[in-house]
Amino acid sequence: MQPFNDSPLARDGKVLILAYDHGLEHGPVDFEDVPESADPERVFDVATHPAVTSLAVQKGIAEAYYPSYEDDVNLLAKLNGTSNLWMGEPDSAVNCSVEYAANELNADAVGFTLYGGSNHEIEMAEEFRDAQEAAREHDLPVVMWSYPRGQGLKNDTKPGTIAYAARQALELGADVAKVKYPGSQEAMEQAVRMAGPTKVVMSGGSKTSDRDFLETVKAAIDAGGVGLAVGRNVFQRENPRHILDALEKVIFEETTVDTALEAAGE
C-alpha cells in the first residue's frame, strides 16, 4: 500500500476526481442541458485541466478514449455501475475486472460503489473484497463510492449515515471514501474523523449555482476532506474550465470562495 500522497489520485495531498459515468448511471437525460457534454472527448479535454487529479469513467469510455490521453489524465477506472432503467433494490454490476483495468486500460486507480443498507450490501461488499485485494496486487489505489441506500434508509445524507459510510470505507480497506455532503461542516468533520486514515472526498451531486457549490466544497475542505469528486457541476456547465479554475483555488490553495470566484473571472 503506497502512501496516499504519492498516489496518482492526489496532488499536494488533495483530490479532484472528475466523474463521468452518468451516461450509464443516469442515462442521456444528464446531457440534455449541455448536449455536447454527451461527448466523452470533451470531458477528457476538460480533465486535462491541472485541477483535475483523475477522471472516473466506465470501461467502455476508457477503452475508447484513454489511449489518447494517457500522458495528460490519470484514469480512475470505475469498476461497477448500473443503469437506472429499473427501480429495484440498489445494486451495481461489476463491469470491469481489476486485471483488465490494470493491464488493458492502464488505469491509475479503481473505483467501486458500495450501497450500504441495500439488500445487496453483502454481495457488493464481497465483490469489493475481490476488487480491493486485486487492486493491492496491482498497486492501484481504491476509491469507494460509499452510498448508503436501500429499503432500510429513508434519508441517505443525514450526518450519522454519512459518518457510517465513511467508516465503512475505512473498515473495508478503501484508500478514499467518496461520500455525499452531510449538510454541514460539522457533520463532514465527523465523517472525516470516522474515516481515520482513509481520505474523504465530497460527492458533487446535482448542479447548483457556482457560489453554492463552492461554499459546500469549501466547507468540506475546511472539515478535513481532501477534495471533491464532481461530475454534473462541471460538465453541465457551458464552460467547465471556469468552475475548475475556482475549484483549484478552493481545494488546492484553500482560498475563500470570493477569491476563487474572482480568480475564475466571475
Add this chain to the structure above:
Amino acid sequence: MQPFNDSPLARDGKVLILAYDHGLEHGPVDFEDVPESADPERVFDVATHPAVTSLAVQKGIAEAYYPSYEDDVNLLAKLNGTSNLWMGEPDSAVNCSVEYAANELNADAVGFTLYGGSNHEIEMAEEFRDAQEAAREHDLPVVMWSYPRGQGLKNDTKPGTIAYAARQALELGADVAKVKYPGSQEAMEQAVRMAGPTKVVMSGGSKTSDRDFLETVKAAIDAGGVGLAVGRNVFQRENPRHILDALEKVIFEETTVDTALEAAGE
C-alpha cells in the same frame, strides 16, 4: 482493440448483419410463412451475398454449417439467447463461451444480448463483462444487442430508451450497439450521438413491406448508423437476395430508396 473499419464486421465502414437466431428466440413459428427459411443452409447461402458483412447464429448452427462457409461468410457467434417458451422477466442463457467461439467455431466476432431494465440486468452485465474481456483477448469485436426490456419498461422503443441503450453499449465496452429503431431519424441521431465511437446498427424487427423497411434503414443510415442487423425482413421473403440487393444500395452506396428498389428490380 483493432480499429472498427479493419474488423471483419465492417466493409467500407458499413455493417449488414444477417441475424438468424429466431429458431431459438421465437421458435419455428418464424419459419411458417416461408418454410424453407427453417433450413440454415439456405440462410448461409443467402449470407454469401456481398452485402452481408456477417451472419449471426447460435453455437449449434455455427458448428453444423460454418465449416462449409468459412471462406465466404464472416461468423458473428451469438453467445447468449433463450427460447420464448416461458414468459418470465427477460433473461438470456449464455450458450457459448468465447473460447469455444474463437477456437472451435472460428468466429470472427461475438454477439451478446443485454436486457437493460430487466431484473436480470446486473447478472447479464456481469456475464457481458466476462465475454467482452475474453473477446478482447481473442481480438474478436463485440456486438451488443442492447434491448431495454422488463418490468420497469412499458415501451421499449421510445427515443430516450433507445438512446440509453446505445449509451449502455458504449459505457460497457461494446464495439457495436444493435438497437431497435426509435421511430424517427432524429431519435436515431440522438442514439448515435450517445454511442459515441461505438457503432450503431438498427435492428430489423418484424417483416414489413420493402419500401417501408428500406425507408427506415435509410433513415437510420442518414442518422449516422453504420448499418443494419436484419433477420425476418430477409429470410421471410421468398427471394432474400432481392432485398439484399436493395439494402446494399441504401447502406453501402447511400442511394435513395427509389434507386435501391429499382436496382433490385422491383
Add this chain to the structure above:
Amino acid sequence: MQPFNDSPLARDGKVLILAYDHGLEHGPVDFEDVPESADPERVFDVATHPAVTSLAVQKGIAEAYYPSYEDDVNLLAKLNGTSNLWMGEPDSAVNCSVEYAANELNADAVGFTLYGGSNHEIEMAEEFRDAQEAAREHDLPVVMWSYPRGQGLKNDTKPGTIAYAARQALELGADVAKVKYPGSQEAMEQAVRMAGPTKVVMSGGSKTSDRDFLETVKAAIDAGGVGLAVGRNVFQRENPRHILDALEKVIFEETTVDTALEAAGE
C-alpha cells in the same frame, strides 16, 4: 465433431437408445409390474441385443455394471437427472461431470435433459453449454432430452412445442434430440425438419401394446427420425428381447409393423 454415422450412437445411421434412468426419475414404482426390471444387470443383458445402439444410465449404475459390459454395450452416460419426490418447477441436477463420464465411466456419449420453458431453463441451458463444450473436447456425442415443461406449458406434446424442442437441440449444439412423439407423423416431420442436421429420436413414453408402440415408432421413422429412445416399453415387458427384435425390423430394416411383429414371433 465427428460425423454422426461414425459415432458410437449410430448403427447404419439409425439409433436405438435403451434408457434406464427410471429408478432415479420415477423411482421403484416403475419396476412394480416386472420386479426383476429393478435389477440393472438384467437391463445391461438386454442392452447386448444387437438392436440396441446404446444404453443410457446414471453415473452410479454405470460405475457398478459397465466394467463388465464394455465390450458389448455402448454407454450413454446421462449427466443430469432428479427424483420426483418433490413437485417443484422442473429442474435436473447435474450428477456427473463430463470428465468423469469420459475418464472414469468410459462413456461413449453423454445425455442431458433441458426443460425448455421451465423457470430453470436458463440455468439448465448454461449447464448444458458446459457439458456440450466439455463433451466436444472428449469427442463424445451429445444427446439432448429436449422436454419443454414448466409453468408456461400446459400440453408439452403439441406439434409446435415438439418442433421447438427439436430446434432448441440444434441451436444449442446437440447431436441428437430426444423428443416426445407429437401425435402424428406430420408433426414429427416438422420436428425433424426443424432439427436440421441434429438427429431426432422419439422418446418411448409409458408402456403401450406392442402394435400401438411399433406403429408410433414406424411413424417416427417414416417422418425422418433416426430412431428411438425407449425404456418402459422394453424393460416393463416380460420378454424385452421380443420387442427389441420387432424394433430392429422397424427401425433398421424399415419393415412394416406386421412384418416386425411376425419376425418377433408374435
Add this chain to the structure above:
Amino acid sequence: MQPFNDSPLARDGKVLILAYDHGLEHGPVDFEDVPESADPERVFDVATHPAVTSLAVQKGIAEAYYPSYEDDVNLLAKLNGTSNLWMGEPDSAVNCSVEYAANELNADAVGFTLYGGSNHEIEMAEEFRDAQEAAREHDLPVVMWSYPRGQGLKNDTKPGTIAYAARQALELGADVAKVKYPGSQEAMEQAVRMAGPTKVVMSGGSKTSDRDFLETVKAAIDAGGVGLAVGRNVFQRENPRHILDALEKVIFEETTVDTALEAAGE
C-alpha cells in the same frame, strides 16, 4: 472403485457405523440423559469396540480426536451437516472438503446427506456429485445418508419412500446407503433390492429398548442389509459396550436376538 468387502467400511462384508454428529445436528439436548456422552473422547473409546467398523463425525471432532485413535478406529468423515436451530426447508452445509478429509483428517471414508424431495435436493445432489467424484480420486468409499424429507413428503419412512431413497443412492454413485427403517422386514428387502450393488445400512434412530432395537436390526440384516449406523442407541446408554456386544452377535454372527442379549450379559 475398490470392492466393498475390501474397503475400510466393512468387516466380513458387514458394517457397523457409530455415528456421532448429534452435537451438530440436534445439539446438546441429545446428551442430556447421559451427560458424559457429550465428550467425544468417550465415544472414540467406544468406537474401539471390535464391532464398530467406522466412526462418523464432523470435521472439528475428527481434527481434535482422531490423531490419537488412527490405529484403532476407522474414520468416516461426515462432509455435510447443519444445526437444527432453524426450521427451514431441509438442507445441509458442506462443512468439509474431500481433500481436507483425505489429506488432513486421514479419513477412511466419507459420508454425505441427501434430502431427496427437499427444495434443496438439486443443489445437494450437485454437491454430492463433487464429493463423490473427489472421493473416487482419493479412493474413499462414499456413504449416503439418503433421507427423503421436505415439503413434498409427509411420512418419510413409508416403504416406497425408503426404497426410493435406497435407489437414489445407487443411481448417484454411493457405495453405501444409510436409510431409515421402513417398518417391516419386507419393506427393507425392497429397499435392499432397489439399491442393487449399493450396500444398505439401517439408520438407528432414537433410543428404544435393547430388545426392540435388536429386533429391528435383526430384521434389517435378515432383509439383506449389511448392517447398521447407530448413534443414540449406543451413546445414550450408560454402558454402550453391552449393546455393541449384542449388535456384534446380531450383525456379524447373525445370531438370534435372544442369543445376542444373553451374550451381552443381559
Add this chain to the structure above:
Amino acid sequence: MQPFNDSPLARDGKVLILAYDHGLEHGPVDFEDVPESADPERVFDVATHPAVTSLAVQKGIAEAYYPSYEDDVNLLAKLNGTSNLWMGEPDSAVNCSVEYAANELNADAVGFTLYGGSNHEIEMAEEFRDAQEAAREHDLPVVMWSYPRGQGLKNDTKPGTIAYAARQALELGADVAKVKYPGSQEAMEQAVRMAGPTKVVMSGGSKTSDRDFLETVKAAIDAGGVGLAVGRNVFQRENPRHILDALEKVIFEETTVDTALEAAGE
C-alpha cells in the same frame, strides 16, 4: 494444528481478545460517549497492554495501523462482518480472504462470525469451511464468533442456545468459540463442556459497571472459559488501561473481583 497454548492467541493458556470491529458492525454510534475511541490508533495503543493477547479488527483497520504495531500486538483478522444499516436476516460479508490476512496483513489468527439459526446459516457455514481450511494451511488459529441469531431464535442467550453455539464451533473446527454469556456460571460450564477441546471465550457485550463486568468475567473463568473477547467495556471507558489491569488479575491470575478492582486502583 498447533497446540492452543502455543498459539499466538493465548498467554499461559488464557485469552483476552480486544475486539474493535464496532465501526463496521454498529457504526459511529458506539464511539459517541468516548469520541476518541473512534481513533483506531488509540485502540492499538490500548492493545499493547500486556493483558491483551490479540486485537480483532477488520481488514481496512489492520492494513492502515498494524504495520506500526506488529512487534507489540497480535493481530486477529476478523474475516467477515457487515454494517447494521439494514435489518434483514442475519448475514455477514466475507471482507477479507485468508490469503490476504496471512500474506498481506501478517495476521496471527483469523476470526469468523457464524449466525446459527439464520436463514443464511448454511451459506455462512460453507464460507467458514473455506476459511477454516485455508487458515489451517497458513497455520492460523481460528476463532468463531458463534452467535445463534435469526428468525427461529427469540432469545439468543438462553443456556441451551449458548451451549449449542459452543458445540457448533467444535463440530465445525474452530479453535476458539466466542459466545455470549448465558446468564449463569452453571450455564457457562455447560457451554464449556459442550465445546470440549475448543476453547471458550465470553463475549463482552455492551458496557456495564466495572464490578458487574468483572463478576461476569470471573464467573466465565470459573466455569472453565479461557477468557474474554471485549470491546465496548474497554474502549468505551475513559481509561481503558484500568479495566485491563483488573481483567489481567481476574483472567490470568484468577484473583477475586475485589482484588482485581483494588489492583486497578479503584
